[in-house]
Amino acid sequence: MNAALKIDQLNVDQILERVKAMALQYFDQQDTLSPGKFIPDISMEILPEHGMGAHAALDYFSVHYAGKITNSAGPRYFGFVTGGSTPAAVAGDWLVSAYDQNACGSNDSIAPQLEKQTIHFFHQLFGLDQEFFGSFVTGATIANMVGLAIGRQWIGEQHHIDISNEGLTHCPPIKIISASPHSSVLKSLSMLGLGRKSVITIPTLPDREAIDILELENYLRTNPEPCIVVANAGTVNTVDFDDLEAIGKLKSLYPFWLHVDAAFGGFAACSEKYKHHLLGINDADSITIDAHKWLNVPYDAAMQFTRHPKLQLKVFQNSAAYLGDPAQRPDFFHYTPENSRRFRALPSWFTLMAYGKEGYCEMVERNCCAANYFGECIEQSEHFILLAPVRMNVVCFTLNQENITFDFIQQFLNAVRDDGRVFFTSTLYKGTPAIRAAISNWQTKQEDLELAFEVLTSVLKKLTDVNQATTNLA
Numbered sequence: 356m357n358a359a360l361k362i363d364q365l366n367v368d369q370i371l372e373r374v375k376a377m378a379l380q381y382f383d384q385q386d387t388l389s390p391g392k393f394i395p396d397i398s399m400e401i402l403p404e405h406g407m408g409a410h411a412a413l414d415y416f417s418v419h420y421a422g423k424i425t426n427s428a429g430p431r432y433f434g435f436v437t438g439g440s441t442p443a444a445v446a447g448d449w450l451v452s453a454y455d456q457n458a459c460g461s462n463d464s465i466a467p468q469l470e471k472q473t474i475h476f477f478h479q480l481f482g483l484d485q486e487f488f489g490s491f492v493t494g495a496t497i498a499n500m501v502g503l504a505i506g507r508q509w510i511g512e513q514h515h516i517d518i519s520n521e522g523l524t525h526c527p528p529i530k531i532i533s534a535s536p537h538s539s540v541l542k543s544l545s546m547l548g549l550g551r552k553s554v555i556t557i558p559t560l561p562d563r564e565a566i567d568i569l570e571l572e573n574y575l576r577t578n579p580e581p582c583i584v585v586a587n588a589g590t591v592n593t594v595d596f597d598d599l600e601a602i603g604k605l606k607s608l609y610p611f612w613l614h615v616d617a618a619f620g621g622f623a624a625c626s627e628k629y630k631h632h633l634l635g636i637n638d639a640d641s642i643t644i645d646a647h648k649w650l651n652v653p654y655d656a657a658m659q660f661t662r663h664p665k666l667q668l669k670v671f672q673n674s675a676a677y678l679g680d681p682a683q684r685p686d687f688f689h690y691t692p693e694n695s696r697r698f699r700a701l702p703s704w705f706t707l708m709a710y711g712k713e714g715y716c717e718m719v720e721r722n723c724c725a726a727n728y729f730g731e732c733i734e735q736s737e738h739f740i741l742l743a744p745v746r747m748n749v750v751c752f753t754l755n756q757e758n759i760t761f762d763f764i765q766q767f768l769n770a771v772r773d774d775g776r777v778f779f780t781s782t783l784y785k786g787t788p789a790i791r792a793a794i795s796n797w798q799t800k801q802e803d804l805e806l807a808f809e810v811l812t813s814v815l816k817k818l819t820d821v822n823q824a825t826t827n828l829a
């Protein structure tokens with residue numbers, strides 16, 4: 356055995372102790388570490404000929420890189436819709452790496468069974484029918500891809516074509532019908548050979564991101580070919596929800612596959628206050644829900660659900676002599692894009708066991724309450740304009756200035772990032788350059804939003820003063 360490896364094998368305890376200390380230091384800095392910083396490109400180093408061992412690698416990492424880690428998992432990172440990692444989720448995730456199970460098969464580890472158990476928890480958390488088959492994938496993008504791949508297989512069947520074997524050559528063009536699809540849906544369509552241009556965009560209701568049901572029905576009536584409808588349960592800009600119940604009713608009249616992208620909006624189900632948004636979700640053929648966002652587990656976890664596991668098996672079955680007959684052993688690797696699979700259900704299992712339904716209800720409602728508070732600050736301020744009502748946990752707003760450009764929004768957000776106390780990302784909302792505050796972290800409190808508002812106003816004042824001075828000089 357290599358000498359460095361041999362030494363490490365004997366010193367696993369010390370190595371893990373050091374990692375624990377570093378992780379604790381990260382948690383201890385929650386109030387001081389910047390949620391985002393600009394890091395200039397690092398220089399690419401030469402691969403060591405002789406390894407230095409884990410201790411020296413930890414030293415090297417601490418000296419060169421640890422200081423550049425940001426508090427993006429902390430309470431004042433409001434970019435995208437991310438979330439951090441609950442203590443129980445971190446515990447689960449550490450064990451995933453230590454145990455390193457391959458959650459693919461069914462007869463050599465508890466891992467796949469615990470994955471099924473975790474999916475069973477999610478049925479209950481989200482109020483999904485037990486008939487939904489579910490599995491873990493790496494993120495909502497892949498969950499969307501899986502749902503659309505099964506939908507594609509279903510469309511093939513309507514034309515008596517087994518697309519998993521025949522490909523798309525003899526299949527009429529497949530249309531994807533949606534009002535405000537997430538960018539990952541377009542990426543999935545590219546990966547699936549359906550093409551980004553296969554999307555037919557249906558108008559939204561006025562001042563909304565939700566689909567206009569009459570327009571949808573009109574399309575379905577005049578285009579009788581089977582198609583895929585991608586409904587949104589929580590858009591990223593304004594957390595708008597398509598009327599899933601109404602879309603479900605259309606299923607008895609027109610032939611379509613209903614895929615629901617509920618990446619983070621699915622967590623509305625945790626709260627009595629918000630769960631009405633998801634009425635009708637059980638009419639879906641496939642559903643996407645992320646775990647590494649509002650569940651607050653580490654990255655690399657989302658769930659895909661479908662009512663049609665047989666079709667899913669057709670798409671993803673991985674036939675090889677040594678893998679057994681999928682009909683006899685319905686193992687996960689016959690259902691998911693991955694063959695070898697990380698035991699990525701475990702952090703979710705831990706956090707659900709640790710905090711339960713009530714814990715997630717409290718987190719979702721606290722985050723939404725903080726968003727409401729922040730939305731009120733924005734609405735009452737002369738410097739900002741609220742672009743949409745705050746429905747749940749995202750506040751979409753812009754600067755109250757004429758001819759606001761995307762570049763200026765970005766310049767402003769870079770200055771906010773460099774201030775070091777809060778972090779936001781930009782967006783384009785119905786053509787208007789805008790800012791989003793997404794609140795989905797388990798630690799976030801109203802005080803964090805109070806500070807965020809203070810930072811936004813003071814940074815804006817500084818930036819406007821500087822720009823004014825420059826204009827005066829010119």
Ligand SMILES: *Cc1c(COP(=O)(O)O)cnc(C)c1O
Binds near residue numbers: 436493494589619657
């Ligand atoms: C984040 C998100 C996705 C993509 O999820 P990843 O986990 O980043 O792959 C898809 N749809 C919606 C609505 C999202 O919010």
